[in-house]
Each structure stands twice: as C-alpha cells, then as structure tokens.
Amino acid sequence: MYSVEVAASIGEVGAGEWDALADGVPFVRHHWLALAERVLSGHRPRYLLVRKDGGLVAAAVCALEHRLHNPVLESRFGRLTRRWPFLQVQAPMTATSGLLGGEGPQRRVLLRAVRSLVRRERLLFCVVDHLPYAAGQPGYSRLGWLPETLLDLTWPSYEAYLDHLPRKRRAEIRRTQRRAAREGIEVRPLTAGPGGEPDRLPGRLLDRLGPMVAAVDLRHGPHVFYRPRLFTEAAGALGADLTVLAARRHGAPAGCVALLRDGDELVARWIGRDYALTEGTAVYHALLTACVRAAVGSGARRLRLGGAAYETKKQFGVRLEPRSRLFAARSELVTRLVGGLGHRLDPPQLPSPPSST
Secondary structure, X not given: OEEEEEEOOHHXXXXXXXXXXXXXXXXXXXXXXXXXXXXXXXXEEEEEEEEEOOXXXXXXXXXXXXXXXXXXXXXXXXXXXHHOOEEEEOOOOOOOOOEEEOOOHHHHHHHHHHHHHHHHOOOOEEEEEEEEOOOOXXXXXXXXXXXXXXXXXXXOOHHHHHHHOOHHHHHHHHHHHHHHHHOOEEEEEOOOOOOOOOOOOOOOHHHHHHHHHHHHHHHOOOOOOEOOOHHHHHHHHHHHHEEEEEEEXXXXXXXXXXXXXXXXXXXXXXXXXXXXXXXXXXXXXXXXHHHHHHHHOOOOOEEEEEOOOHHHHHHHOOEEEEEEEEEEEOOHHHHHHHHHOHHHHOOOOOOOOOOOO
16 A cells, blocks of 8 residues: 655655665755755745655655746736645756656556645645656646757767767857857856866855846746855755856856756756846857856766757757646646647747757
C-alpha cells in the first residue's frame, strides 16, 4: 500500500533518502531545494512524498504560486491568482521537472496526490510543468508550453564549436561581439566554476548583481523574486557548481548571468542588467556568448538556455526540446473546459532551427 505525506520544507525530509530518489534528475537534489528556500522571496514550498512500506518511491516538488507565466492565462486569470494561489510543480529555480519516481502506478499515485493537495488547501488549480510534449494523465488536461532550447556540448574547445557552426551564424556571433567591444562591454567569470579563472574583483560585487536580476524580472513580467545576497548564498552552497559571469561596460558593472551545474547538465539562469548602462547595447548577446564559451570548456554534456528569446539563441545552434504542462482544477468541469481551450492558450510553437551542416 502507498501512503502520502506533505512536507512544508525540504529540511523535514532526510537528505539521504531524497537524494537517492533524485539520483539522475538534475537540479532537484536536497541542497538545491534548501538553497531555493533561502533565496526565493515569498517561496512557499510543498513536497509531496509517496511511500511504500515506509520507503520513499516518488515525490513532487511543489510551491504555492501567485504568478502565471503565460500572458494569455495571466490576462484572463491573473486577478484571481493574485488573491488565491495555485500549486505549481517544478524545480523552483531551474525551470525543470519537479516529478521524481518511476512511471506507472507510482506516478499515478503521485499525480492523484497533487490534485488532492489542491482540494485540501482550497487552491484554484495546479500546473505540472516541463513535461515531455506528449505527456498526459487521467484527471488532467494537457497544455502546450514553449520548448526548451538546448545546446549539446560535443566540442573540445570554443574555437571548434565556432568552426562547427554554419558560416552565416559564425559571422553573426563575431559581428555582434565586435559591436559589444565597441560599446565597451566585457564579460568575465566572477567565480571559479566551469568558466575558468575568476576575475580579480571584490567579492562584494556579487551582492550588487541581485538588483540587476530583479530589474530583468520586472521588465519582462515577474517570474521569481530573490532575497538580497542571492549570488553570495548560491556561491556558498554550490561551490564549483556555480559560475557567475559578470558584464562590465567601460569598467562599471552592467549585467550578469549564472551557470548552474548538476552532473553533466548546465542551465543558464539569473540574467541581470543595469538598463541605464545597457539599453540598446549588445550586452545580452555578449552574456549568452560567454555562457556558451564557459559551457563548452566545462566538460558538461548539455547546456539549457530556456525558452525565451529564441531568435537570439538560434544563432548559437541550439536545438528545441518540446515541452508541455498538465492542468487540473478542483472542478473537473473547469479542467475539461481549460483543456478544450488548450490550443488557444498554448504559446506559439517555435520552428526547428535549420541543420548546421
């Protein structure tokens, strides 16, 4: 028989048994979730634990959320969710799956437990994000989602990576980098993660990067908000699994991005900008280029770059990984109605990038 428990903090779950279940699933091990609880502002986690004969066999990483990430859904339901939260199932900081455990009966028990939690806490609905595009489960409606952009890291050096790109893309990257240089933009690593030797800058600079991340969140619609000292906390918790890349313009801090590593996986997160210094410049492209350069030299297998700004990212030869989300409301009727509107609520699907040959 299966039993289900709910924890309000990852500290209530033993690190050993959690990490044994999370083995092979990037960015959901115990220390990642503990870091999320320290740095995410307003974070209200819920961890669903499915046990069989006392052993942990499946789990879901959830949080009570007020912000929708789909502009269509936000326009229709944003006022409701700002007053009454919903349940989101995903890894909290890396936009990857929050479901742990095997397929079949254990997964069905877990997804039923997610719906039960929605009813018990009288939440509006739940969304289970970052699933394979064809995923579907009883009691849920499937909605499409922006595909992930991925770069498979197969080159021995950044120069070999550039040589692999089609001539047009290679020329675009180099042209934009020359523009960044003319604008006085330089990107260097601040921490000694997979990006190589750190820049010799004062450690307090890390604390100046947080407001730049907040500025990007506010500009593009709030996704997550972080407490002060985000980068300092992350550096202490992650060590060499964190690389912070900082952009300077004419010597002044102007932008940042973080590379987070878990095993062979890298994900680019925490883009930040000082818009007063960088409006209309090539700083975003320069940060992406620095991410790719650091990733190629890291020895990792894959770099995740997120679903936004595809037109810029396609220059780097990314491939697309289709994704979907599951939706369930307390009312089965509402669940079916939202499922029937799914094609209207889906974000536009991006075209596949052309072959690099």
